[in-house]
Amino acid sequence: MAELKLPVDEKTIREIRVGANLELSGRMITGRDAAHKWLIEECREEILPYLEGTVIYHCGPVVRQNPDGSYTFVAAGPTTSIREEPYQADVIGQYGLRGVIGKGGMGQKTLDGLGKHGALYLHAVGGAAQVLARAVKRVENVFMLEEFGVPEALWVIEVEKFPVMVTMDSHGGSLHDEVEKKSEQELERLLAVS
């Protein structure tokens, strides 16, 4: 399994293809529906430094606040990515993101955006809330916590060996399309016999 340090540059990202198994270490940020809408409505200067060169994780975590005021991620599995399809490509372009983590894959608009800007779609294992929370070592910062609540806030986190699979790349490759096509062919074969 290859390790990928975040933040990362475009050249490194363009060398990575569909099918790679990666372990991410470094800084990333969480964001789901409310966050994407917020990011796209106007440029949020204050958050730029936290997004450049890193990845946004589609995750609504369960977070515990410790007696000293710090936060710990208790459960942190991915949520379905396709809901961010209208925004994703623009958020990537506008903030210089190098990737997205989620589950279920995304559509053509995002795939085109990955190619244009040099970014990856990284699939986390759906439901693996505990393993993924364990990889979150520290909460560095949080944006819009009051306004959006815990699951929808933008959490800046430091991760170590966070396991993901590359299922869409910057060369138009999509494992989701491949698997779907192949399964449709298999279905046709199975339906030809009775």
Next chain:
Amino acid sequence: MTKEQYVDSFVELIRRASTELPPDVVAALEQSVGKEEKGSLAESALNTILDNVELAKERVAPICQDTGTPVAWVSYPQGASTRLLQAALEEAVRKATELNYLRPNAVDSVTGKNTGDGSGRGIPHVHFREWDDQAVEVRLMLKGGGCENVGIQYKLPDSRLGAGRDLEGVRRVVLDSVVQAQGKGCAPGVLGVAVGGDRVSGFEESKCQLLRPLADRNTDAELAELEERLLREGNELGIGPMGFGGETTLLGVKIGVLDRLPASYFVTISYMCWADRRAGVRIENGGDPQWLS
């Protein structure tokens, strides 16, 4: 038995369901790892899943952060109060949410507001049935949202799939449902299938089928054969864990039959994700709860 005693047992039942995957599901996942190509994404996903299952048990924490809809089947003796049992289950859900065995998972469909305590209109969802036994038995399932979204109901005949009103037609639509679901229900999954019934009873029966242990063989020989065939053919589709491609798309297929009106022929499929969380308890008056697997 007082309501409080029931509540305590039901909270423990929820804890078990949410944090410990049933042994037969774990065994099926373990067996699947060996079938995947070494170094493949499929193998890696299954290993992560197994790691996660172990970690959740160790930490007494939810296996998945979507702790699902609690669905319960309650069998009760003559004279027991179903109102009391319903209230005890609702309170247990609220307590389990407080204890973080469940996530606050009930949202008002009109305002979009989370109820905050895990319970809500129709949550938990409880089915009651009186029986001859003197004990109360509860079978609980935590049904995830991602996999519930890929559940589907077909109306036969279906010309697109060439599916007529017979078991061959059932086979065709079930295979189609697996292709439509891809990895989105967090594959590998278990299919609960209901043949017949109406639009409501079909979904109920399909969920009920998911309570059967994976090794349970259908008592009807023809259905047993179809279950086995669909499991084999479903895996031939090559969708694999999480839809990454691979040998393991399904862990089980369970089929139940209801009679139908001459005019209708529904085939209803409920998809259960790999986080196939179910648990059971039997409570005899005055006795300790007996945990069922």
